[in-house]
Amino acid sequence: MIPTFNRLPALREVIDALHRQEGPRFEVIVVNDGSSDGTSAWLDAQAAVSDAGGTGLRVLHQPNRGPAVARNRGVAAARGRWVAFLGDDTVPAAGWLAAHARAQEGELAREIRSAGGCVGVIGRTDWHPRMRRTPFLDYINEHGLQFGFALIEDQDNVPFNFFYTSNLSVDREAMAAEPFDPAFPFAAWEDVEAGYRLTAHGLRLLYRPAARVxxxxxxxxxxxxxxxYRSGYCAVVFFRRHEQLGPFLGMQNGQPPLAGGAVERALLWAQERLARALQGMPFRLPRLWEKTMRHYYLEGLRNGWSDGAGLDQGGT
Incomplete structure (x- = not known):
């Protein structure tokens, strides 16, 4: 299941890679979230070819309402026992589907379901080979700013905050019962928040790096x-639904931390200038990157709080 918005070149590669997958019989559902770059016409043409050849591409169109609504619509249309999510820019490697299937149909998954739980599987997301890899890109992929694969301690019992829809499969009925929350104004935290709710209802999340994108x-x-910044803004929506997660989301005593004074702002400005100047160099600067990115996260957190993010759609 793929939500897409104005990323036609990348989407073409994703769909092409899916047509080459081997494994169990599957359908591909793409929800076009109001694209204006030719995606609609291209998808309709691909769906017509799919209908003629029986390759199982289904296309749904909607006005632009964000990835949460698009994913929910895709889940509602799905017919399999479990649904796999991709981004419109995450290209599955050969064997991706088969790796998810092995995990979803394996002995551990059967044990989890027999005990009344549901199964989620995250795979490995790497940068595309055409991208120029830098220490900064490797760091955000491995150590928790974007993903955090190096932080996973137990591949058979992964925390909810690794519920990444860039490369995820989960029981369809469970996902339909706990859908993605459309109140998140940006594509940030809406997948992890759904994972948190699912964990409370018996989700066991597994990590299988052989399922690569x-x-x-x-x-x-x-x-x-x-x-x-957008992640911090959306964290306010997450907090208003689950206030017990305040410390995890960066809140202090139920509110965002206060902004620093002029000296702190000047220091942060200098740190960011340094980080930008050195980002293409072969240096690992984790403390500098963390401080710079945390500044933007907290700025988004404070602005989301002052804007009342989440209050008009079920927040407290």
Whole structure:
């Protein structure tokens, strides 16, 4: 199941890779979330070919309402026992589907379901080979700013905050019962928040790195800083639904931390300038990256709080 919005070149590669997958019989559901770049016409043409050849591509169109609504619509349309999620820029490697199937149909999954639980499987998301790898990109992929694969301690029992829809499979009925929350204004935290709710209802999350995808999403420090701002903003929505997670989301005593004074702001500005100047160099600067990205996250957190994010759609 793939939600898509204005990423036609990457989406073409994703769909092509799915047509080459081997494993159990499957359908591909793409929800076009109001794209304006030719995606609609291309998908309709591909679906017509699919209908003629019986290859199982189904296309749904909707006005732009965000990935949460798009995923929920895809789950509602799905017919399999479990549904696998991809991004429109995460290209599955050969064997991706088979690796998810082995995990979903294996002995551990059967034990989990027989005990009344449900099964989720995350695979490995790496940067696309065409991207220029830098220490910064490797760091955000491995150590928790974007993903956090190096932090996983037990591949058979992974915490809810690894519920990454870039490469995930989960029991369809469970996902339909705990859908993605459309109140999140950006594509940030809405997948992890759903994972948190599912965990409370018996989700066991497994990590199977053999299920690999290549993430084709050009990223540098400036772009990622804006992503962190949006993540902080959306964390307010998450908090208003689950206040017990305040410390995890960066809250202090139920509120965002206060902004620093002029000296702290000047220091942060200098740190960011240094981080940008060095981002293409072969240096690992984790403390500098963490401080810079945390500044943007907390700025988003404070602005989301002052804007009342989440209050008009079920928050407290």
């Amino acid at each position: 290549a993430h084709d999403h050009p990223t540098d420090l400036a772009r990622f800083a804006q992503r962190q």
